Amino acid sequence: MLSYVIRRVLLMIPTLFFVALITFVLAHSAPGSPFDKNENRPLPEKTIERLNRLYGIDQPIQVQFALYLNNLVHLDLGSSLVKDRTVADIIGSEFPVSAQLGVQALLLALAVSLPLGVISALKQNTGVDYASLLFATIGTTIPSFVIAIFAIWIFGVYLNWVPFLGWGRGCGPLPSCDWKRMILPTIILSLGAMAFLTRITRASMLEAVRQDYVRTARSKGLREQVVIVGHVVKNAMIPVATIVGPATAGLITGSFIIETMFSIPGLGRDFVLSINRRDYPLIMGVYMLYATLIVIANLTVDIVYAWLDPRIKLSK
Amino acid sequence: MATIARPLTQDRAAELNVLVRKQRSLWQDALYRLLRNKAAMVGLAIIILVGLAAIFAPFIAPWDPILQHPDRNTYDPFWGSPQYIDHRFILGTDQLGRDILSRLIYSARVSMIIGFVPVTLIFVIGVSVGMVAGYAGGWTDQILMRVTDIVYAFPDLLFLLIIMATLRGTDVGKFGGGLPLMFVAIAIVNWVGMARLMRGQVLSLKEKEFVEAARCIGATPSRILIRHLFPNALAPAIVAVSFAIPSAMLTEATLSFLGIGVIPPTPTWGVMINEGFAVFTTSPWPVVFPALCIAVVMLSFTFLGDGLRDALDPRMKI
Secondary structure, three states: HHHHHHHHHHHHHHHHHHHHHHHHHHHHHHHOOOOOOOOOOOOOOOOHHHHHHHHHOOHHHHHHHHHHHHHOOOOOOOOOOOOEEEEHHHHHHHHHHHHHHHHHHHHHHHHHHHHHHHHHOOOOOHHHHHHHHHHHHHHHOOOOHHHHHHHHHHHHOOOOOOOOOOOOOOOOOOOOOOHHHHHHHHHHHHHHHHHHHHHHHHHHHHHHHHHHHHHHHOOOOOOOOOOOHHHHHHHHHHHHHHHHHHHHHEEEEEHHHHHHHOOOHHHHHHHHHHHOOOOOOOHHHHHHHHHHHHHHHHHHHHHHHHHHOOEEEEEE | OOHHOOOOHHHHHHHOOOOOOOOOHHHHHHHHHHHHHHHHHHHHHHHHHHHHHHHHHHOOOOOOOOOOOOOHHOOOOOOHHHOOOOOOOOEEEOOOOHHHHHHHHHHHOOOOOOOOHHHHHHHHHHHHHHHHHHHOOHHHHHHHHHHHHHHHHHHHHHHHHHHHHHHHHOHHHHHHHHHHHHHHHHHHHHHHHHHHHHHHHHHHHOHHHHHHHHHOOOOOHHHHHHHHHHHHHHHHHHHHHHHHHHHHHHHHHHHHHOOOOOOOOOOOHHHHHHHHHOOOOOOOHHHHHHHHHHHHHHHHHHHHHHHHHHHHHHOOOO
């Protein structure tokens, strides 16, 4: 077990290295420099030269990459080329907003999908089951921005139930926030993961119900509730746990779109904006942060999975 | 004695007065199962309809999709109030006065192309890499699998965002309205899943007796791969393709919606949503129609894909 964990953690390093390398090369092969915004009033040669030197853009690309990696190891992500702030500072102030949105959505997805999946498996081929399958199909199939469009149109504009733009003034992750503005983005962001988890929970429950140990539990006279909760649900949750990793990754990337659509001042929206502004350090910093989060999420899930289910062989 | 060798065909069965079930291959069996699946058939019908609209776009679209009528912008669809409609624009116009119906029809073209070209690439690369890795084993397998490990660890939408955002402005990216770049980007991100799937298939199939038999009579590895393993590993690959197509279309729509996909004025559903979203709350139609198209096409492909999966491999149920 320990060697498995160590091997998996070590495998993260080459992965993240390649993530950094490819992102860096791509970001630098983009045309134009961040300092040629206004074509009618170009900056003087001298100024551009000085700016390039200041930000190290005049160095050969491999030197820039080595410098970047060195800084990265020291958690120095450089400064934004557009805003007068460091990337770490921007991440520090905007990431909590994204994290709050993501955590809310993940909790909501779990709170709805697990009971729904369990119930629909226990009542297989009834109305409840078909309804939850329909929900699962729609939720996994229709992209979040399309659902968001209909939700804004119906609940925000037509029925005018909820405000839907922004996150409230000066609204960090505090309870004093205008919570009404969080309703739509949180629900819509969670839908994909919710539908997916419902589907997996249901399938996993149906698989678990058929196992021999369930028959054994019943035949030794355990009450039905005890069989369901203690034997079926407990075992059915193991495959579900592995899906939480990819689901988290989906929430992270989904938050770009949702934050952009709902004008939420989080990191995802800023990432999309910084791509158009060619703000390389910010692009790289956010990308590295999210890639690391996703790699860690997957790693955690794999380790938890191995720990939960002793039947898995930790081969090699 | 020749009669003994005669196969038991329908005619011969009638002659002998016995009932014979017509022989069905595995593929025919799957086809029958698919044809019985109503949801899958509805999905297929819609996909064919959209495909036809895409092919014959110039003949059915009432207007040039990029022709602007500045004096006739944001007209409502035909059921709107009389002063905001124009019977020549059935579904109304967008904020630049372009006919929405024509733009929707031309968008289907891009969606269909995006659905098929990158998925062909994914299929070719994924199947070859996966099968070779699975069959050869050893260090070939190790190297290929480590590469797929790394590609797999890349957060895919993020990676696509970076590729499109950085290369879109270059000459390569501008070529063909940004489509070829998107083909390659989607293929790079998605071939890994196909490769892993095929590798797993080959790993389990290559120990089977029919492969052993082929090897015994001296079939070359390439012959075994192409004639014996490929057809037997094909069913899950077809199912994977049926899900890869809508996923590629969705990628295009998402990137175009974020403003870094297909380069305007080429109309796509994603581009239409992107352009209309700023004034969405006051004039929803230019956004709602393409969103509806995306939703319907995505659902159709899911129904067809689910049907194919159930038909080709009834055990593979999620």
